[in-house]
Amino acid sequence: xxxxxxxxxxxxxxxxxxxxxxxxxxxxxxxxxxxxxxxxxxxxxxxxxxxxxxxxxxxxxxxxxxxxxxxxxxxxxxxxxxxxxxxxxxxxxxxxxxxxxxxxxxxxxxxxxxxxxxxxxxxxxxxxxxxxxxxxxxxxxxxxxxxxxxxxxxxxxxxxxxxxxxxxxxxxxxxxxxxxxxxxxxxxxxxxxxxxxxxxxxxxxxxxxxxxxxxxxxxxxxxxxxxxxxxxxxxxxxxxxxxxxxxxxxxxxxxxxxxxxxxxxxxxxxxxxxxxxxxxxxxxxxxxxxxxxxxxxxxxxxxxxxxxxxxxxxxxxxxxxxxxxxxxxxxxxxxxxxxxxxxxxxxxxxxxxxxxxxxxxxxxxxxxxxxxxxxxxxxxxxxxxxxxxxxxxxxxxxxxxxxxxxxxxxxxxxxxxxxxxxxxxxxxxxxxxxxxxxxxxxxxxxxxxxxxxxxxxxxxxxxxxxxxxxxxxxxxxxxxxxxxxxxxxxxxxxxxxxxxxxxxxxxxxxxxxxxxxxxxxxxxxxxxxxxxxxxxxxxxxxxxxxxxxxxxxxxxxxxxxxxxxxxxxxxxxxxxxxxxxxxxxxxxxxxx
Amino acid sequence: xxxxxxxxxxxxxxxxxxxxxxxxxxxxxxxxxxxxxxxxxxxxxxxxxxxxxxxxxxxxxxxxxxxxxxxxxxxxxxxxxxxxxxxxxxxxxxxxxxxxxxxxxxxxxxxxxxxxxxxxxxxxxxxxxxxxxxxxxxxxxxxxxxxxxxxxxxxxxxxxxxxxxxxxxxxxxxxxxxxxxxxxxxxxxxxxxxxxxxxxxxxxxxxxxxxxxxxxxxxxxxxxxxxxxxxxxxxxxxxxxxxxxxxxxxxxxx
Numbered sequence: 001x002x003x004x005x006x007x008x009x010x011x012x013x014x015x016x017x018x019x020x021x022x023x024x025x026x027x028x029x030x031x032x033x034x035x036x037x038x039x040x041x042x043x044x045x046x047x048x049x050x051x052x053x054x055x056x057x058x059x060x061x062x063x064x065x066x067x068x069x070x071x072x073x074x075x076x077x078x079x080x081x082x083x084x085x086x087x088x089x090x091x092x093x094x095x096x097x098x099x100x101x102x103x104x105x106x107x108x109x110x111x112x113x114x115x116x117x118x119x120x121x122x123x124x125x126x127x128x129x130x131x132x133x134x135x136x137x138x139x140x141x142x143x144x145x146x147x148x149x150x151x152x153x154x155x156x157x158x159x160x161x162x163x164x165x166x167x168x169x170x171x172x173x174x175x176x177x178x179x180x181x182x183x184x185x186x187x188x189x190x191x192x193x194x195x196x197x198x199x200x201x202x203x204x205x206x207x208x209x210x211x212x213x214x215x216x217x218x219x220x221x222x223x224x225x226x227x228x229x230x231x232x233x234x235x236x237x238x239x240x241x242x243x244x245x246x247x248x249x250x251x252x253x254x255x256x257x258x259x260x261x262x263x264x265x266x267x268x269x270x271x272x273x274x275x276x277x278x279x280x281x282x283x284x285x286x287x288x289x290x291x292x293x294x295x296x297x298x299x300x301x302x303x304x305x306x307x308x309x310x311x312x313x314x315x316x317x318x319x320x321x322x323x324x325x326x327x328x329x330x331x332x333x334x335x336x337x338x339x340x341x342x343x344x345x346x347x348x349x350x351x352x353x354x355x356x357x358x359x360x361x362x363x364x365x366x367x368x369x370x371x372x373x374x375x376x377x378x379x380x381x382x383x384x385x386x387x388x389x390x391x392x393x394x395x396x397x398x399x400x401x402x403x404x405x406x407x408x409x410x411x412x413x414x415x416x417x418x419x420x421x422x423x424x425x426x427x428x429x430x431x432x433x434x435x436x437x438x439x440x441x442x443x444x445x446x447x448x449x450x451x452x453x454x455x456x457x458x459x460x461x462x463x464x465x466x467x468x469x470x471x472x473x474x475x476x477x478x479x480x481x482x483x484x485x486x487x488x489x490x491x492x493x494x495x496x497x498x499x500x501x502x503x504x505x506x507x508x509x510x511x512x513x514x515x516x517x518x519x520x521x522x523x524x525x526x527x528x529x530x531x532x533x534x535x536x537x538x539x540x541x542x543x544x545x546x547x548x549x550x551x552x553x554x555x556x557x558x559x560x561x562x563x564x565x566x567x568x569x570x571x572x573x574x575x576x577x578x579x580x581x582x583x584x585x586x587x588x589x590x591x592x
Numbered sequence: 593x594x595x596x597x598x599x600x601x602x603x604x605x606x607x608x609x610x611x612x613x614x615x616x617x618x619x620x621x622x623x624x625x626x627x628x629x630x631x632x633x634x635x636x637x638x639x640x641x642x643x644x645x646x647x648x649x650x651x652x653x654x655x656x657x658x659x660x661x662x663x664x665x666x667x668x669x670x671x672x673x674x675x676x677x678x679x680x681x682x683x684x685x686x687x688x689x690x691x692x693x694x695x696x697x698x699x700x701x702x703x704x705x706x707x708x709x710x711x712x713x714x715x716x717x718x719x720x721x722x723x724x725x726x727x728x729x730x731x732x733x734x735x736x737x738x739x740x741x742x743x744x745x746x747x748x749x750x751x752x753x754x755x756x757x758x759x760x761x762x763x764x765x766x767x768x769x770x771x772x773x774x775x776x777x778x779x780x781x782x783x784x785x786x787x788x789x790x791x792x793x794x795x796x797x798x799x800x801x802x803x804x805x806x807x808x809x810x811x812x813x814x815x816x817x818x819x820x821x822x823x824x825x826x827x828x829x830x831x832x833x834x835x836x837x838x839x840x841x842x843x844x845x846x
Contacts, residue, residue: 029663033670033787036627040781072784085784516622586609 005329008350009416011499012466013430018509022090022324024316024592025511031091037071038098046102053104053226054390056218058186061108061226062142069139073099074113078121078137082129089330090323093268097319100272103394104226108142111182111227114265116143118258119191119203122341123246128205132189144187146178146206146232147255153179154407157201157252161194161234171241172196174204174212174234180401184215184230192234193251200249204239212237223393257345260355262402264326267319267358270366270398274312275590277366277391281305281373282588284380284388294585295376302581304372308365309580310504310529313592315365317503322354353415354499356408361496363398363405370395409492410485416495417474417481431471434464438561451512454569455505455531459498461565462538466494468561469545476549487548493541501534522583522591525576532570539566594649598639598673598709599696599726600632602657602664603716617812618685619716628664631711633779634772638741639709640672641777645743649706650674656695658682662795669790670782676793681800688810689717693725695800700730707748708769712737723771733764736771 004020027035045067046053049060068074076092078084092113099106117136120128120143135141152158161176174194181190190206190213206213216231246254282305285296295301329347333340348355370391374381381388399405420427446457473487481487508527512520539562546558570576584591604610604624611620628636636653643649653673655661658681665676679695681687700708708727713720720736727734739759740751749763753773782790825841827834 029666030787030791032663033667033782034784036667037781037784037787070783071781072786076784085788087784519623 005332006325007425009353009419009425011354011502012416012463012495013426015460016502016506018506021321021503021506021510022327023507023510024320025507025514026320026324027090027094031094034087034091035094035098038073038095039101041067041071041073042099042101042105046105050103050105050226056185056226056228058228061105061228062186064102064105065108065112065142066139068109069137073109074117074139075137077113077118078133082121082133082137084121084133084137088323088327089264090320090327093265093319093323096265096268097272100269101276103390104224106269106273107224107227108183110265110269111145112136112143112187114262115145115258116183116187116189116191118261119145119245119254120205122257122345123203123254124205127242128245132205136189141188142183142186143189143191144181144183144232145258146181146190146192148179148181150177150179150231154404156193156255159193159195159201161192162198163194163196163202163204163239165196165241166238169241171238172204172244174206174237174239176234177216178232178234180219181230181232183228184232185218185228187228190232191245191254192232192239193255194234196248201251201255202248203245203251203254205243205245206234206237206239210237210239221397223390223396225393253345257348259403260348260352263359263408264319264322264351264355266398266402267315267322267355267362270362270395271312271315271319273391273395274308274315274362274366274369277369277373277388277395278305278308278312278584279589280387280391281308281369281376282584284386285376286585286588288378296581296585299578301376302585303577304376305584306525306529306577306580307533308369308372309584309591310526310533311365311368312590313526314500314504314530314534315362316592317507318361318500319358321503321506322351322358325351325354353412353495356403356411356415357496357499359402360405360408360412360492361500363395366395366398406489409489409496412492412495413470413488414482417470420470420474427467427470428474431467431474434467435471437464438468438557442564452505452509452527455501455527456509458531458535458566458568459502459505461567462494462498462501462535465538465542465562465565466491466498468558468565469494469542469549472549472554472558473545484548487545490541490545490548494538494545497534497538497541501531504530504534518583521579525579526592528570528573528576529580531568532573535566535568542566594646594706595704596639596643596649596651596707596709597654597700597703597705598632598635598651598668599654599722600636600664600668600711601629601714601716602626602655602661603629603714606630606715612815612817616814616816618815621685626660626664628667629711629714629716631713631715631772631774633711634774634776635709635711635770636668636671636673637777637779638738638770638772639707640780642707642741642743643672643674652677652703652705654679654696654699656681656692656800657684665795666787666790667782669793669795670787671780672786674793676795677798678795679798679800684800687805688808689719689721690725690809691805693722693729694806696722696726697729698804699798700726704767706746706766707743708732708767710769710771712771712773720771723769727769730767730769732767732769734769734771735762735764737773738770739773739776741770741772741776 053060075084076087080086099109136143147156149159163172163174188208192204192206196202212235214233219229285301286294288295333343374388374392377388380386419425508523512523542562608624613620639651643651651673652675653668654677655665656679710723724734735750737753738750739753742749746766751759827837
């Protein structure tokens with residue numbers, strides 16, 4: 001278990017000991033059993049109906065959700081006194097990962113258990129929970145979350161929907177249109193955001209049966225076609241005053257807090273989807289023969305399998321490390337205190353930068369995975385007869401919803417800089433040191449007797465580089481830096497690669513000695529391949545940032561710093577890739 | 593209160609790539625993922641169904657093996673067994689069916705079980721002997737390869753699957769032992785609440801060194817994958833040519 005409580009974002013300046021990170025190898029018997037039940041449910045109850053679900057026969061989705069309710073898969077986050085299991089984040093991430101095999105079904109599941117149910121769990125009164133929560137955690141009702149509007153997506157607080165108190169004071173009349181509502185077609189409970197008196201952003205629990213709630217047509221989508229996505233039109237929809245969720249005017253807290261968890265869970269879901277897609281690609285590569293041998297035997301294909309395997313390894317390491325960070329933090333909050341969920345939200349908020357990193361990094365690993373899996377399939381990957389085509393289409397939305405990857409990149413850098421300004425993270429003083437180290441040559445000899453010494457040294461250098469650039473950006477633009485989105489995005493790219501590589505390296509360091517020789521070799525290969533790719537990606541982002549921020553002598557100096565701090569001796573890289581690809585071809589699945 | 597026993601085994605995930613170990617007598621166990629023997633899932637399900645039917649009954653699950661088998665016992669507990677017994681034995685994979693059956697029989701002898709359930713065979717060794725040997729050692733009847741099962745007041749009525757898919761209707765009175773074939777029922781999923789409840793159920797450890805085991809009667813001399821058969825030979829040419837070549841091949845092989 002992870003013991004030390006870390007500050008969110010401090011991975012950029014502090015070192016972490018490998019025994020302090022949670023890894024998938026730390027799963028308990030119970031957590032593995034949750035995963036097995038989920039996988040079996042998907043294989044037996046969803047996969048046989050996948051085609052009908054893709055054709056929007058939602059009866060299978062609703063039935064599947066009921067079965068999930070019976071299995072207890074919808075009650076993981078609810079409190080024990082409300083009939084839930086109150087499981088840790090590791091468990092809910094693991095279930096989220098395994099449900100991903102259900103394709104579009106997993107979208108319904110995630111929307112229901114995440115943004116659909118969490119607002120009620122976190123902010124509902126006892127009476128509201130009594131009325132609705134049992135229906136949601138048993139799967140009797142499906143839930144939907146209505147924030148986005150035709151005119152407000154990323155800028156959620158500019159929503160136009162209104163709520164007006166009725167003359168007799170018994171209910172609010174809601175008016176407006178909500179857009180892209182997942183589960184819209186069959187949900188029974190809608191968590192709706194609207195502004196009271198066009199001013200106070202507020203959250204409401206709206207039943208489908210309330211007069212004036214109209215479900216729009218299904219959107220025709222590129223992917224996740226078997227999920228329901230509709231408009232929800234509120235036409236003088238009458239919502240009893242007791243259905244206001246949380247405080248009037250504090251709707252933004254609900255909206256944003258559940259998004260943190262949503263982003264983090266999305267990381268787990270896409271990691272699961274990537275493993276499945278990769279396995280499909282490997283199986284095809286083993287089966288497809290050209291020039292007299294399986295294409296899995298060709299280096300051009302092997303390299304794709306190796307790069308993707310290493311990337312998914314990093315993605316998985318990142319997700320469960322973050323789950324461990326959250327669980328450790330949340331376990332310190334006394335469940336008996338009256339403002340438990342307030343403190344709980346603060347605990348999650350602490351790791352908001354990491355949650356955003358999880359969303360961006362893991363969804364982009366899935367993008368890379370499905371792209372390569374289609375490519376491995378060649379022409380067959382372009383035909384819908386093979387699942388690779390659906391994987392490719394289904395993937396795309398993950399870089400858009402739960403905050404686009406652009407919004408999340410801006411958030412990553414924005415939050416970290418804001419914390420530095422507030423003195424919560426000693427970024428400035430560390431940046432000064434980093435800048436000094438630019439001007440002093442390093443003669444440190446690498447002690448390569450320690451495991452992963454080269455990777456850890458590179459990681460340290462990437463952190464220094466991040467600090468140099470963040471420091472330079474702040475110095476140059478001061479409080480105007482928020483307007484320089486290209487720089488913020490480049491900085492986020494470096495931070496993302498640092499967190500991912502660090503998660504991959506620390507996991508390997510923690511587990512490698514307990515593995516067989518063959519597994520050790522594969523693990524070392526994955527770390528080498530990923531560290532190389534991450535360092536190259538960080539170097540490109542750093543160079544970009546340097547050109548965006550500086551000119552003249554300082555630019556020259558920073559660019560030489562980029563060269564120096566992104567040196568990684570990846571000797572044996574090709575052999576590492578072949579090791580990974582050959583092992584993957586043998587097991588026909590994700591290796592770790 | 594009636595007492596029921598279900599005996600289960602932990603086996604490797606059958607999708608694993610198996611390698612013969614250095615002794616050449618068993619598979620290499622490192623890097624394998626482990627799960628409940630599939631036949632035993634049907635046995636556990638049937639035992640739990642009977643327990644539910646009886647209302648008042650206690651179902652014990654027994655598993656022999658190294659520490660890792662606890663995870664499989666916990667699965668049976670999450671499916672509805674009441675208590676677990678783990679016979680700790682790091683050498684269980686080396687023992688012959690009689691030795692394993694003796695261990696189970698020694699455990700069961702004093703306990704007055706109304707019914708003992710096992711899978712028809714294990715997916716890894718596949719001897720299909722352990723169940724019947726246990727029954728023999730305890731001096732109780734055994735019904736094997738069940739595809740249907742009913743119990744009423746001390747009588748089992750069951751269908752056995754025979755060669756070619758035909759079925760035999762059989763019955764016997766308890767105490768008895770039954771071995772379960774795939775398809776006997778639909779093994780339930782352990783639900784999340786039951787997985788959590790299983791954590792609190794009793795799981796006792798019994799060191800196997802306390803038992804007197806019979807000398808081994810069977811010995812594995814060697815284990816190896818089947819030899820690769822020669823690849824197909826494709827005859828080419830026009831029809832007459834191919835016919836002549838084919839005739840030559842047949843003549844040569846006859």
